[in-house]
Amino acid sequence: MKRRVMWTLGIILALLALAGLALWIGLQRNAPAVLDTIDSIAGPSHDVSRVHEERFGEDPLQQLIVYREEGASGPLPVFIFFHGGAWAHGNPQDYGFIARNIAPQGYVVVLGGYRLNGSGRYPAMLRDTASVIGWVHENIADHGGDPGRIFLSGHSAGAYNVAQVALDGQWLEEAGVPDDIIRGVVGLAGPYDFYPFDTDRSRAAFESVGAGEESQPVNHATAAAPPMLLVHGEADTTVRIRNSRALEKALRATGAMVETLYLPGKTHNDPLLALTSPWRRNPQVFERVTNFMAAQVSVPVQPQTP
Known part of the structure; x- marks a missing residue:
């Protein structure tokens, strides 16, 4: 009997070790896809569905995905999220966990993609980011969203994209987007001040062009900037x-509205993890x-100074 118990425990431990190894390998290859799977299993039950997918260019990554909670009454404010990946990898298809957690808070969620690597070098990633926002402004009303109440967010490289587009007005202007529809920007662990370029990724995406x-x-901060929340791990x-x-x-030097949440002991991916289940057990972020x-949702839009 004792031998059988030990044999059974050995099998269970071996299976757990294999499962841990498989999880580790998955995280190394495509961490967001693994997080998405975990969130879909462990997260709260919400009826959040994809309601539309759109291509806005010839590159397969020039895409966007619209999510909405079933039965939600609109028009709802819109949350547009852009993934990270050092402008070299990533796919919005792997970030459904963002939509499943944010949409139930009363938002239509859009996951935006952009060109990567050679074809996505500066400023292509910004043009693609602005193109997603432009599509949302023109079409989101068809999916229950309010085109006049848009929030931008991103993690890492995606946080750079949304911050630069929100602060340097040429990109939204080029896409035909009024700047007063951006109600706020949420940057998660974003690079905002990295010139001169000192990494292989930044040199490939910026210095090479x-x-x-x-x-x-950081060089486009103005008093007219939309409200911003910057979340970053101190480690x-x-x-x-x-x-x-x-x-x-x-x-702050311009008088613009900015909030910060600096997280002691937290690393690069922690602000992103904090938006997923089961990591939302600590609800701080x-x-x-x-x-x-x-x-910001109910704040009246201020008229722009000519």
């Missing part, structure tokens, strides 16, 4: 927290993000 200081969000060694602190300082947006 001759980009300079004009490519940095982030992939994108140093000095990026968020520099942008915070630049925005999730509640800060949703409260920030809720405060």
Whole structure:
């Protein structure tokens, strides 16, 4: 009997080890896809569905996906999210967990894609980001969204994209998007002040095409900037927290509205994990993000100064 119990325990431990190894391998190959699977299994039961997919260019990654909670009455404010990946990898198809967690808070959620690697070098990623916002502004009413109440968010490289597009007005203007429809920007572990370029990824995406200081969000801070929330782990060694602190300082100097949430001991992916289940057990980040947006939803749009 004892031998049988030991044999059974050995099998269970071996299976757990194999499962752990498989999870580790999956995280190394495509962490967002693994998170998406875990969230879909462990997350709360919400009737959030894809309601539309759109291509806006010839590259397969020039795509967007619209999510909405079934039965939600609109028009709802819109949350547009752009993935990270050092402008070299990533796919919005792997980020359904963002929609499943944000949509039940009263938003239509759009996951935006953009060109990567050679074809996505600066400023292509910004044009694609602005194109997604332009599509949303023109079409989201057909899916229950309010084109006049749009929030932008992104993680890592995606946070750079939304910050630069929101602060450097040429990209939204080029896409035909009024800048007063952007109600707020949520940046998760974003690079906002990284010139001169000192990594292989940044050199490939920016230096290889001759980009300079004009490519940095920190250099486009103005009093007219939309409200911004910057979330960053203090132990982030992939994108140093000095990026968020520099942008915070630049925005405050102009009188723009900026909030920050700096997380002691947290690393690069922790702000993103905090928006998923079961990591929402500590609600600090999730509640800060949703409260920030809720405060801006009902704020009247201020007329733009000529």
